[in-house]
Amino acid sequence: xxxxxxxxxxxxxxxxxxxxxxxxxxxxxxxxxxxxxxxxxxxxxxxxxxxxxxxxxxxxxxxxxxxxxxxxxxxxxxxxxxxxxxxxxxxxxxxxxxxxxxxxxxxxxxxxxxxxxxxxxxxxxxxxxxxxxxxxxxxxxxxxxxxxxxxxxxxxxxxxxxxxxxxxxxxxxxxxxxxxxxxxxxxxxxxxxxxxxxxxxxxxxxxxxxxxxxxxxxxxxxxxxxxxxxxxxxxxxxxxxxxxxxxx
Amino acid sequence: xxxxxxxxxxxxxxxxxxxxxxxxxxxxxxxxxxxxxxxxxxxxxxxxxxxxxxxxxxxxxxxxxxxxxxxxxxxxxxxxxxxxxxxxxxxxxxxxxxxxxxxxxxxxxxxxxxxxxxxxxxxxxxxxxxxxxxxxxxxxxxxxxxxxxxxxxxxxxxxxxxxxxxxxxxxxxxxxxxxxxxxxxxxxxxxxxxxxxxxxxxxxxxxxxxxxxxxxxxxxxxxxxxxxxxxxxxxxxxxxxxxxxxxxxxxxxxxxxxxxxxxxxxxxxxxxxxxxxxxxxxxxxxxxxxxxxxxxxxxxxxxxxxxxx
Numbered sequence: 001x002x003x004x005x006x007x008x009x010x011x012x013x014x015x016x017x018x019x020x021x022x023x024x025x026x027x028x029x030x031x032x033x034x035x036x037x038x039x040x041x042x043x044x045x046x047x048x049x050x051x052x053x054x055x056x057x058x059x060x061x062x063x064x065x066x067x068x069x070x071x072x073x074x075x076x077x078x079x080x081x082x083x084x085x086x087x088x089x090x091x092x093x094x095x096x097x098x099x100x101x102x103x104x105x106x107x108x109x110x111x112x113x114x115x116x117x118x119x120x121x122x123x124x125x126x127x128x129x130x131x132x133x134x135x136x137x138x139x140x141x142x143x144x145x146x147x148x149x150x151x152x153x154x155x156x157x158x159x160x161x162x163x164x165x166x167x168x169x170x171x172x173x174x175x176x177x178x179x180x181x182x183x184x185x186x187x188x189x190x191x192x193x194x195x196x197x198x199x200x201x202x203x204x205x206x207x208x209x210x211x212x213x214x215x216x217x218x219x220x221x222x223x224x225x226x227x228x229x230x231x232x233x234x235x236x237x238x239x240x241x242x243x244x245x246x247x248x
Numbered sequence: 249x250x251x252x253x254x255x256x257x258x259x260x261x262x263x264x265x266x267x268x269x270x271x272x273x274x275x276x277x278x279x280x281x282x283x284x285x286x287x288x289x290x291x292x293x294x295x296x297x298x299x300x301x302x303x304x305x306x307x308x309x310x311x312x313x314x315x316x317x318x319x320x321x322x323x324x325x326x327x328x329x330x331x332x333x334x335x336x337x338x339x340x341x342x343x344x345x346x347x348x349x350x351x352x353x354x355x356x357x358x359x360x361x362x363x364x365x366x367x368x369x370x371x372x373x374x375x376x377x378x379x380x381x382x383x384x385x386x387x388x389x390x391x392x393x394x395x396x397x398x399x400x401x402x403x404x405x406x407x408x409x410x411x412x413x414x415x416x417x418x419x420x421x422x423x424x425x426x427x428x429x430x431x432x433x434x435x436x437x438x439x440x441x442x443x444x445x446x447x448x449x450x451x452x453x454x455x456x457x458x459x460x461x462x463x464x465x466x467x468x469x470x471x472x473x474x475x476x477x478x479x480x481x482x483x484x485x486x487x488x489x490x491x492x493x494x495x496x497x498x499x500x501x502x503x504x505x506x507x508x509x510x511x512x513x514x515x516x517x518x519x520x521x522x523x524x525x526x527x528x529x530x531x532x533x534x535x536x537x538x539x540x541x542x543x544x545x546x547x548x549x550x551x552x553x554x555x556x557x
Contacts, residue, residue, distance in 0.1 A: 001349055001352040001353040001355075001356050001362075002356055003353075003356075003357075006342070006345075006353060009344070009345070009349075010342065010344070013344035014344060090340050091336075092336045092337075092338050092339055092340035093340040093341060093342070095315060095334060095336045096336075096339065096340070096341060096354070096396075096399065097357070098314075098315055099313045099314065099315060099332070099333070099334040100330070100333075100354065100357035100358050100403070101357055102314070102329055102330075247310075247315065247316045247317060248310065248315040248316065
């Protein structure tokens with residue numbers, strides 16, 4: 001029974017994988033349908049007023065999916081990550097691990113890696129669902145752009161887990177970790193208000209899937225991808241350094 | 249009697265102590281939890297750390313196993329940290345793991361090769377074999393305590409640190425734990441904290457008394473019991489006892505008379521010689537109907553109260 005198997009079991013036995021897969025798949029299937037029938041849906045609530053929308057495009061199916069999943073889905077990711085990363089709570093359980101494992105990185109690595117991989121797997125499943133439905137209902141999507149967009153969005157999700165790990169080094173309980181991590185992820189795009197930073201922020205990657213599909217050159221996402229990668233690594237280093245020094 | 253304990257020097261040729269602390273101190277937000285503690289745990293000993301609530305026992309043990317850092321002083325462990333196992337007073341594990349998985353995980357965490365036999369053996373030793381494949385989320389506190397012990401034992405520790413190991417157990421469970429600790433004597437050094445002094449007296453060959461973060465005494469249990477307690481006699485009488493108690497309390501060589509049940513008195517005296525020559529005469533003068541007189545067994549509780557009271 002290694003620490004890697006422990007994290008795998010945590011994912012299975014706490015049903016976290018179901019929560020992750022369900023939320024991504026649900027919005028993956030719902031997004032393109034909503035985009036396809038948005039006009040009819042709004043018309044039902046509009047009464048006598050006539051609702052006319054531009055014809056839906058394949059990109060709008062993805063937009064609907066990402067709009068939902070990067071809010072509610074991301075909150076589920078933060079909750080699952082916080083549950084795994086709050087390893088100094090309760091203290092007696094933490095003592096079991098901490099008194100046997102000297103380097104906190106040995107505990108942190110499998111927890112971060114398994115949650116990140118599970119999140120990316122859930123995102124891929126949801127996106128494949130959205131892709132399929134978009135093709136059926138709205139038209140073709142370019143495969144290369146989709147795959148690159150999925151890769152870049154996965155990088156952002158890994159960043160979100162790293163933010164959660166860093167938050168877990170400041171507070172101990174999942175209930176405290178989630179709002180801090182969510183607050184940081186909400187605050188990051190606000191830095192874009194400072195014009196010079198706008199194109200460098202990790203949050204730019206949230207729009208990469210749709211952007212690439214509508215023809216934005218991939219090179220536009222190179223800088224935010226590098227920043228995201230560096231920031232995630234820095235946050236994990238910060239988490240490990242702080243947790244190493246934290247007393248029970 | 250609150251003289252600071254000085255570390256006993258190891259005998260010539262004896263193995264060096266497994267734990268030595270020098271001037272160990274811990275301060276939490278201006279409050280001193282430990283002050284100048286010089287703990288010496290001999291290799292192979294069963295060392296009992298006793299003290300009232302808030303004495304600093306858990307803080308001291310936490311520093312020894314690396315869960316907290318000392319504010320001052322030093323800790324010298326003669327073994328690597330992977331050879332030290334801690335069982336906290338209320339062990340907690342992932343509730344969705346089975347007992348067998350917890351013990352296997354504990355073995356893996358200290359870097360030992362997987363061994364189904366070692367895991368089963370630890371579970372048998374702690375009487376958890378029947379519950380081995382049950383999720384530990386449904387375990388009672390006593391079962392969790394025993395699971396904590398199994399998780400510690402499977403790591404084949406050289407130093408086993410137990411924080412109040414019997415506090416949550418029923419009498420049978422407590423007996424099991426004490427027997428287990430006694431069995432480890434000579435093979436594994438055991439350092440255990442407890443406020444159940446009878447347990448400590450029963451299994452510990454070395455003792456440390458902690459109060460207010462200071463080590464008041466440490467050394468062999470027999471030295472403590474022989475050297476620190478005032479002499480006392482147990483007197484068993486027919487009722488009524490009131491007149492006899494009054495007569496004894498009036499005697500200048502009697503320190504304290506305590507009732508111990510309906511027909512028993514514990515008489516703490518200034519000296520054994522005086523008591524041996526005067527006790528029977530005083531009882532006779534008071535018209536006591538004596539059933540029996542015997543030197544009182546010196547128990548740790550009385551010594552502890554004298555030291556910490």
